[in-house]
Amino acid sequence: MRSNINKCAGLLLALGLTVTATTHSAHADGEQYFPLQSYRIGPYAAGGSGFFGGFIDYLQYVNLKEGGVNNVKLTWSECETEYVVEKGVECYERLKHGLNGAPAAATNPLSVGIAYATLDRSTADKLPLITINHGRTDSTDGSVFPYAFPLQLNPYSEVSAIINYIGTESGGLEKLKGKKIVALFHGSPYGKETNGILELLAKKYGFKLTLLEVPHPGNEQQSQWLNIRRIKPDWVILRGWGVMNPVALKTAQKTGFPADHIIGNIWSNSEDDAAPAGNAAKGFISITTHPSGTNFPVLQDIDKYVIKANKGNLEDAKRFGTVYYNLGVVNGILNVEAVRVAQEKYGKRPLTGEEVRWGFENIKLDDKRLAELGALGLVQPLRLTCSDHEGGGAVRFQQWDGSKWNVISDWVQADRALLRPIIEESSHKYAKEKGITPRDCSKES
Amino acid sequence: MSFFFEVLVGGLLAGVMYSLVAIGFVLIYKASGVFNFAQGSMVLFSALTFVSLLERGYPFWLAFLLSLLIMLVLAWAIERWVLRKLVNRSPITLFMATLGLSYIIEGLAQSLWGAQVHGLDLGINDEPFEVFGLLLSQFDLFASAVAGTLVIILSIFFNKTRTGIALRAVADDPLAALAVGINLQRLWLIVWAVAGFVGLVAGLLWGARLGVQFSLSLVVLKALPVLIIGGFTSITGCIVGGLIIGASEKLAEIFIGPYLGGGIENWFPYVLAMLFLLVRPAGLFGERQIERV
Incomplete structure (x- = not known):
């Protein structure tokens, strides 16, 4: 009987170790963790699996090609939300403390509902909440929403x-x-x-x-x-x-x-x-905000280092280079760039969420940097600051030809000067309701 | 006035599509007294199976037959491992079992065939043509013909065949039916298989319109008020209920919606269904249940 119990325990232990080994590397020292509130089942699984597939493939690519960010390896784990707000919050609470000592960099729920539900928690926990191309429009005002980042495009700009x-x-x-x-x-x-x-x-x-x-x-x-x-x-x-x-x-x-x-x-x-x-x-x-296709150097590199090495995250390889996948890659580029920028200030080590927040607020992606990242034309030039958590506000137009999208315009900019006072009016109203004293961005460095 | 008729005709044709889903509910309720909450999941599962086989290179009819076969296997599994254990349990127990089944089938569908959205082209033109100034589409007319054919076949099946009459006996009283030698397991298998077939047909038509994706399972929300109005036990009632719901929700959205801020066509059918419940609880064509107390 005891022998059977021991066998079972041994089997479970081995199974546990295998699972751990397949999702994360064994050592937490020198690792930066990305908690992923992903959704791969349920009504919106198609978007979730494409986006998180691209995001994970980019993190994997940085590890495989560069050994991480300045030798700080990137790790991640997923928690299934099914796009349900309660599950998203539960996942947030479960993952926010990091993994095996590796601190969490930022959360990326890709869900307006989950983002709204974890907004206050993110601020309290000092963990950036990334809502690329969506989220609360007034969270563009970083003086009131220090930890929320509707990167690239908020709904008003759209x-x-x-x-x-x-x-x-x-x-x-x-x-x-x-x-x-x-x-x-x-x-x-x-x-x-x-x-x-x-x-x-x-x-x-x-x-x-x-x-x-x-x-x-x-x-x-x-x-x-x-x-x-x-x-x-x-x-x-x-x-x-x-x-x-x-x-x-x-x-x-x-x-x-x-x-x-x-x-x-x-x-x-x-x-x-x-x-x-x-x-x-x-x-x-x-x-x-990001064309589909695989002709960008960064995607060709992902293909070479990740997909062809059978380390890709997509179940269906045909989805490589699709709109959702490429959005995941763009999101990966911006998250990793924030870590890289923050490391220049705080040192080449795993960073806290508060430090990564500084990284996001100091992202400067011009054409030169985008070319270095292999993402020229894939990501728009972007400059984030303490007061501007959107950074871009430009889009391109594409047309469906029956089988694929073709880009038909250059970057078209939103009228950000017109929108800014409306955003600030809304963010200040929120600050008043919540008793938040807006940061003085002129004093932030 | 022509706009009014355009909305009315559009609504009636949309209503036929709701009826297609409602028929699956009626089949199982009529034969076993079970409100099958899993009908929407069966629609999703069957359509996803069909389109996945099609994309793997199977010809249309072979994919259709294989999907039907898989639905038969599913029906057998449901009868063998769920319903057989619950014979003569209360209706709420059976309802809860189908609620669980619904989630299992949805999960199974996505695990087996993936979560991607698939296009489905049945080769039927959906472009409009004008008849007396009204816009009609070939696809809508085809869907109406399919629904009409299904109603005729199923009505004959239930009223004229031995199996159909036995199914009605089982629904009235399973124990009495067993006592007179009716094979309950075989009948439940038949009715779930037929519901699977109806689910497949509805799934293909709805899938061609929406794309085959998870949201297909949500089309049942449109079928519920149809059932309340038409009656849970009448296949003809499904069609009439569908037409009433389709036409009224479209007219309400266009002519009442602007006064209520728009977007009312999701809840308006339920208002109508509630009113019907108050004055005619069994629906227009449903069987009144009289119980001795």
Whole structure:
């Protein structure tokens, strides 16, 4: 009996060691840890598996090619959230303390809900909360939200850039006067977040705006598109999510609205949004902060060091270079760059979340640095500061040709000067409600 | 006025798609008194299986037959390991079992075939054409024809065949049915298999419209008010309920929605269903249950 128990215990111990060895390296000394609140099952698994696949492959690539960041090896572990807020918070609490002594650098939940739910905790725990291309718009103001980073693009910048693009296509912003634009938005806080800004822009430029809500999840849109048929707009801005996107394109086709006058936002821009709509998606335009494709040196390197070495994270190798995967790679580049920048100040060692926060606030990615990273054209030039946690605010436009996205514009900048006072008004209101004294960014170094 | 009719026709056609999902519920409820919460997961599982086989190079009909076979195996497994153990348990126990099944099937589907979104082209044109100024699509008409055919076949099956009549007897009283020699296990296997077939058909039609992805399992939310209005035991009721729900939700969204801030078509069908429950609890075509106390 005892022998059986010993055998079982031995087996479990061996199993435990194997599992540990496959997910992390054995030594915590000189390691920087990334807690990953990922989602690979559930309704949004396609986005989650692509994004976290790209993120992990980039971390793996830095380890394999460079031995980590200045010899500090990168480690990570995943906790499945299924995109459920409660699980996301549970994962946050479980992983925030680091792993085997390796301190946590930042959290990247890729979920507006989880980001909102862990915002206060991140501030209290001094752990950066990265919400690349999403999150609270007012968290752009780092003086009030020191630990939140809506990197590259916040929701207000998104719509501002889209209106600027429509203006250019119309022959100048002044030509927007009298044009009809419909914004078809997901019936959720995410979907509604930009309505106020669109109304402001409509007033400023004189276009006629109609806001149409699609109830979650968006698998039936007949009435909205019949309404659009009646309105006869010049453009439709699609602020979709998940199944809402292909259904919008299919229903647009059914009601005779041309796909090349629909502009998808940042969460309507993946292959998973366009491909299921088949022919109906041909000509569909969307914004992107990062082109799909594998022609960037960093992706070719990942292919060489990670994918071809059978160390890639993707279950389906065909997803290499897709929109979600590349967003994960971009996110990896920015996270690792923050660690690298922070190491220059604090020393070449594993860093605390507070130190990595400083790294994020001092990221300066110009064309030269992007070329060194092999990411020129993949990542936009970015400069973050204490007061500006977004940094970029530019997008490119891409068009679906029936099988892949093709970039059709250069970087189009949002009107950040117009948006900044609105962001500050909102962030200061939040500070007042929460009793936060904003940092004086002029004194930060 | 033509816009009103356009919305009405669009709604009626959308309603037929809801009916397709509702039929799967009715089949199992009619035959076993079980409200099968896993019907949406079966729709997802069958469509995901089909499209995954198609992408692996199987021809359309072979992929369809293999998917059907896999649904039969699933039906057998459910009968063998879940339902057989729960014969004559309370309806709530059986309902909870199907709730658990729903999560198991969803997890199984994603584990087996992955979490990616797949496009599905059935080769039926979804571009619009005008008839008397109204927009129609070939796809919608095809879906309506499929639903109509299913209703006719299933109505004949339940009313005219020995198996169908035996299924109704089982639903009325499983113990009495067993006492007169009806093979309960075989019947449950048949009905779950037929529900799997209906799930596959609904999955393919919905999958062609939405893309085959996890959200397919959520189309059941559209079927619930259809069932309440049409009745849980009537296949014809599914079609009528679907038409009522489809038309009313679209008209409500367009003509009432603007006064309520828009986005009302998700909850409006439930308001309608609640009203029906108050005045006609068994639905329009459902069987009234009279119990001796």
